[in-house]
Amino acid sequence: MTPTSSAPAAPPIPRSAIITAMVLIVGGIAVIFDSTIVSIALDTLARDLNVSVSTIQWVSTGYLLALGVTIPVVGWAQARFGGKRLWLSGLVLFMVASIACSLAWNATSLIAFRVVQGVGGGILMPLMATLAIQQVPGAANLGRLMAMVSLPAALGPILGPVVGGIILNWGDWPWLFWVNVPFCVIGFALAWKFLPADEPTGRARLDTVGLLLASPGLVGILYGLSNVHGDGGFARTDAWLPILLGIALLAAFVVWATRRPATALVDVSLLARRSVGSSSAVLFLSGASLYGSMLLLPLFFQIVHGTDALKAALLLIPQGVGALLSRTLAGKYTDAIGARVVATVGFVIMGAATIPFALADADTSQWWLMAVLLVRGFGMGAVMIPVMAVAYIGLDRAEIPHASIITRLAQQVGGAFGTALLAVILESSVAGAHSLADRAHAFDVAFWWAVGFTVVAIVICVALPAKPAATAPTPAPEV
Incomplete structure (x- = not known):
């Protein structure tokens, strides 16, 4: 996968856009990692707070529902209050809710504080892409900028359970929330000083x-x-x-x-644009594959290979390393040859690296599976950059927040759908399993479905724009 000789050299990313991306990453790390860190702690929380797992599950469900309520409002709120003010407000709300979660005295209070935390997260998640993309003066370097600003979103589902497992192994569950505070404090200070100030556009009516x-x-x-x-x-x-x-x-x-x-509230007419519509469809499927597989992988190591939760999380580290390694290349080639080729190649790698898990059993070498995860992570990182970047090609500055909301929700709903579907498939297969070999076969079936998600995504990738667009979003004013 090499750029063609006729492809023009992409202009350098403006310094203001790089600074904005770095500032957003610091604050965004806490939000993205928090949702996946907590997922590994549900059993611990149920025991310590003396409630059932079905009750404590609302710690995750309440957070997820709060995101669903909040994300659609972010476009209006940015126009009404300004992006910088909204980002700072979201960080403060998320930090205060994190502290409250760490001080929760029972399950009810923890669930309530998690809902508030979800509102803060719902403000920040779509704003990360919006504020960064609005600083880009041309579509030619969207890939490289997205490679930076989407780093927490790519690594969160992979490394979040690892961080959560380490915290629970050496500390108590309140530290799952205290760990957010330094990122929020530093992120707020950096955003206060370096984020460009954007005034409200006067769109006051909700x-x-x-x-x-x-x-x-x-x-x-x-x-x-x-x-x-x-x-x-x-x-x-x-x-x-x-x-x-x-x-x-x-x-x-x-x-x-x-x-x-x-x-x-959200300009859904943008879905008629080829870039936004195709990107949203592929993000739905990539979310299904990413989050669905993140349900299967740790359970596979625990149930089939007999590892504990911490070791299962540590075994997933190579996937995060692979995703990190591919980001720079994916951003570079997205800008040079377009999203279609890069995303297709990424999905092919991702699907091919899932097949060994669909053939694995209790005797399969963990070292082999870790090597496969490294390759799978490389493909995953190569997928996310072009698909997320292509959604913003040719959009005006005022349209960018709506595209951020649409694509964020597509990935969120896709993740929920993929997790639910693979959970049902796994549970129905495990129900008739009477031996370790039967349980391994149940996981094989579920992993084949995950491969199926990637195959469908490859087909839909044909609809992605083939080459970088010549049009560009309206640049942000210099400050």
């Missing part, structure tokens, strides 16, 4: 009808998917009914928003 359709719709879908893990899977009333109601509300929102794109 699309109330859109909010009452979009946020409950997303909550319904995410809530229903979170219940699929229980007995009955998608046949559970508390799974299929919220999902159907959520889809109906989102469909109504789309009808509402397309009739008034200038004032809609």
